[in-house]
Amino acid sequence: MNHVLLTGANGFVGKVLRTKLCGAGYRVTCTVSSEPLLRDGVEHVRLDIRDAAEVEQVVQQLQPTHVVHLAAISHVPTSFRDPLLTWQTNVMGSLNLLEAVKRHVPEAFVLFASSSEVYGEAFKVGEPLDEGSACQPMNPYAASKLAAELAFVQYFRQGLRGVVARPFNHIGPGQSPDFVTASFAKQIAEIERGLQPPVLQVGNLEACRDFLDVRDVCDAYVKLLDLADRPADQRIFNIASGQARKIRELLDELLAQSPVSIAVEQDPQRLRPSDIPFAVGDCRRLQASTGWQPAHALGETLGALLNDWREK
Ligand code: A2R
Secondary structure, eight states: OOEEEEETTTSHHHHHHHHHHHHTTOEEEEEEOSSSOOOTTSOEEEOOTTOHHHHHHHHHHHOOSEEEEOOSOOOHHHHHHOHHHHHIIIIIHHHHHHHHHHHHOTTOEEEEEOOGGGGBGGGGGOSOBOTTSOOBOOSHHHHHHHHHHHHHHHHHHTTOEEEEEEEOOEEOTTOOTTSHHHHHHHHHHHHHTTSSOSEEEESOSSOEEOOEEHHHHHHHHHHHHHGGGSOOSOOEEEEOOOOOEEHHHHHHHHHHTOSSOOEEEEOGGGSOTTOOSEEOBOOHHHHHHHOOOOOOOHHHHHHHHHHHHHHO
């Protein structure tokens, strides 16, 4: 049976991906690094990805046929606050995993979740970027992901099997309110309950981004794992909708789904000094290689997100 070792399984994406992988017939072993542990019945091991010996022991013991590597410091402001932790986790953690796979399961197929953030300043051309575009990271998170990508691609050249995914903004229930749409949805839910005055605090609403439902991103990951059974000529895949959406559009959609009248106020602390106006991806390579298409409309995703915050 195909057996996936899923790092970072307790995170926003990991929880959705675990369910999808089980649905696709994989046995899944989750790694978790902190409380709360996953609920009973979910196969899991405790693992700090920065601990090379621990990583080696887990890989040797489990002998996975596939590895999906999500564990990371994934939040840009956190990466500015603690670049060392970010590089130790995102780069050295990836190297620990690569070495363990090379040593103990060299036939395993590895999927590394990188990020569209690696393109950084290249987005300034104002067009959707494909995988051949320059990578010009603008923050420690993006730089660490690009460094890890280089490591993965170099191991691939040495014979390891796998792919690198560059997902664009993904949203949905379960995301931390450190991210923009979850922050809006949380505030609206709190305003509806009378816990916050009817004024929603926002950052830059004019930035254009490429938004996907987290379930669509996870579907793409599952499809990318299928490439393990086919000769692969590509290693790096954007996961994107190809659609530019202003953050203001998403805010308007969320506000339209609330019965309460809510004012909007810009909070200077929410503006990023190096914010780029347009970040959209070209995902034709992924579509051609796997047949993937996003299945969830943005309005539906935002509705699910808002309802999730209403139920908390
Ligand atoms: O702290 P935990 O147990 O929730 O685990 C987080 C995990 N993580 C680690 N795992 C092992 N050793 C570490 N030193 C370590 N540090 C963090 O990574 C968490 O479960 C996971 C990341 O989850 P999120 O921050 O919610 O990220 P998300 O949105 O699920 O993104 C998944 C991946 C990341 O690599 C992104 O950079 C990429 O997709 O685009």
